[in-house]
Amino acid sequence: MQDSQNFDSFYLGSVRRITSYVHAMTGNLGEAEDIAQEAFAKAWQHWGKVSGYADPEAWVRTVAFRIQVSAWRKAKNRFRAQRQHGQPADQPELNPDYVAIVNALRKIPETQRRAITLHYILDLTVEEIAEETGVAIGTVKARLHRGRKTLSSHLTDSGRAVRGFGEEMHNHG
Secondary structure (H helix, E strand, O other), rough: OOHHHHHHHHHHHHHHHHHHHHHHHHHOHHHHHHHHHHHHHHHHOOHHHHHOOHHHHHHHHHHHHHHHHHHHHHHHHHHHHHHHHHHHHHHHHHHHHHHHHHHHHOOHHHHHHHHHHHHOOOOHHHHHHHHHHOHHHHHHHHHHHHHHHHHHHOOOOHHHHHHHHHHHHHOOO
């Protein structure tokens, strides 16, 4: 219990600084938040050791930096491979309707987006979504209903795109 309280205090006292640091490195707040959370998760996994360091925050910054560098190297290698070899032959062009749906999904609340993608992309039932997300079946139904309604407001050909949503997502190639 004491370790958990110590970690919680450490996290609350340093998460903004670490996130700001990574944000300054990456220029992307969403990416910075993900990297910071991954670094803090590693700190928690090794908290018995990390908590004994003179500056645990420095350890987390170092881990965050390494995560960021690793992601940068992977992206650089992908870019280099694409430049040398072009797009992989098995990568079909994306259907414009699929692109429109994905862009619209980014504009709706995360809970609705998650329910919609689990239902229409992964073909999970309402019951399976409720179990996976830990909410009531009625909540899943409401999220699907609201999500479809909100999604349709972001699509130009809303009626067709929403009715064919599952089909579009499966046939995006």
